[in-house]
Amino acid sequence: YQAKYKPNQLICGYGQTAIITGWTVRKTVAKYLSEEDYAVIGNLYSPTRGISFLIRNLLANPHVYYLVVINATKEDKNAGGCQCLLDFWQQGFTKGKSDTGRDCWLINSDITGYIDIEISAEALEKLRQNITIKSVKSLKEAVEIVKNYSKQKILEPWGKAMIFPQQEIIPTVLPGARYGHRIEGKTIAETWIKILHRIKTTG
Numbered sequence: 108y109q110a111k112y113k114p115n116q117l118i119c120g121y122g123q124t125a126i127i128t129g130w131t132v133r134k135t136v137a138k139y140l141s142e143e144d145y146a147v148i149g150n151l152y153s154p155t156r157g158i159s160f161l162i163r164n165l166l167a168n169p170h171v172y173y174l175v176v177i178n179a180t181k182e183d184k185n186a187g188g189c190q191c192l193l194d195f196w197q198q199g200f201t202k203g204k205s206d207t208g209r210d211c212w213l214i215n216s217d218i219t220g221y222i223d224i225e226i227s228a229e230a231l232e233k234l235r236q237n238i239t240i241k242s243v244k245s246l247k248e249a250v251e252i253v254k255n256y257s258k259q260k261i262l263e264p265w266g267k268a269m270i271f272p273q274q275e276i277i278p279t280v281l282p283g284a285r286y287g288h289r290i291e292g293k294t295i296a297e298t299w300i301k302i303l304h305r306i307k308t309t310g
Contacts, residue, residue: 108146111167111270112160118148124173124256125165126249127151129189130182130296139250144257146171153303154191154220155205161192162222163271165238166230169264173256174240177249182296186303187218189242195220196240200231225271237265 108119118133120142126149128136133148140148146168151157165171174196178189194216203213205221212231214220222231243249288305292298 108168108171110147110164112163113149116149117164120145120147122146122257123171123259123262124175124253125149125171126253127161127174127176127189127192129177130180130186131177131246136177136246136249139246140253144253151188151192152186154186154188154214154218156221157188158192158195158214158220159223159226162226162231162234165234166226166269166271169237169266169268170262172238172262172265174238175249175252175256176240176242177246178242179244179246180296182300185300191216191218191220193240193242194218195222196235196238199235223271223273225274227271230269230271233266
């Protein structure tokens with residue numbers, strides 16, 4: 108698996124299955140599998156930022172035929188990234204604008220999710236048609252399904268690797284401390300969700 112985007116945040120292997128772990132620690136999943144069982148293991152925290160990078164990487168690796176999504180934790184439910192990804196495969200997308208007013212593909216979901224407009228609609232449809240997606244509720248179930256997929260016949264890539272230009276966003280407002288925020292939680296993941304919510308609601 109050739110990770111073109113965020114390579115330091117992925118565990119790459121040699122198989123035909125991409126594993127999306129949501130908020131579950133990716134190394135926890137990797138220790139139950141061999142590198143031949145999977146193509147890549149990666150987290151998905153945000154439906155508005157993470158899905159676009161995920162799709163770009165999948166389009167650059169057309170040997171991936173299976174996608175296993177671990178949608179298991181309270182943090183996954185709160186963030187909505189995994190569900191939004193599933194909705195992309197099941198319900199598609201339409202042209203729209205992001206919360207910053209930029210043109211993008213909006214995922215047809217109750218959860219707001221964006222895909223970069225630079226990626227062609229044809230490429231997105233090809234991805235949806237050629238990759239089988241499976242949602243699971245536990246690590247054990249994910250490992251079983253991935254191992255079953257690894258026993259399948261190795262298929263020829265469903266197309267040529269596709270890489271699309273990426274628009275660089277130059278901020279017009281630089282960050283600065285206005286006042287302090289104290290946010291507490293029992294775990295890092297729970298607190299992180301609260302931080303994201305605070306940023307989205309207060310700026």
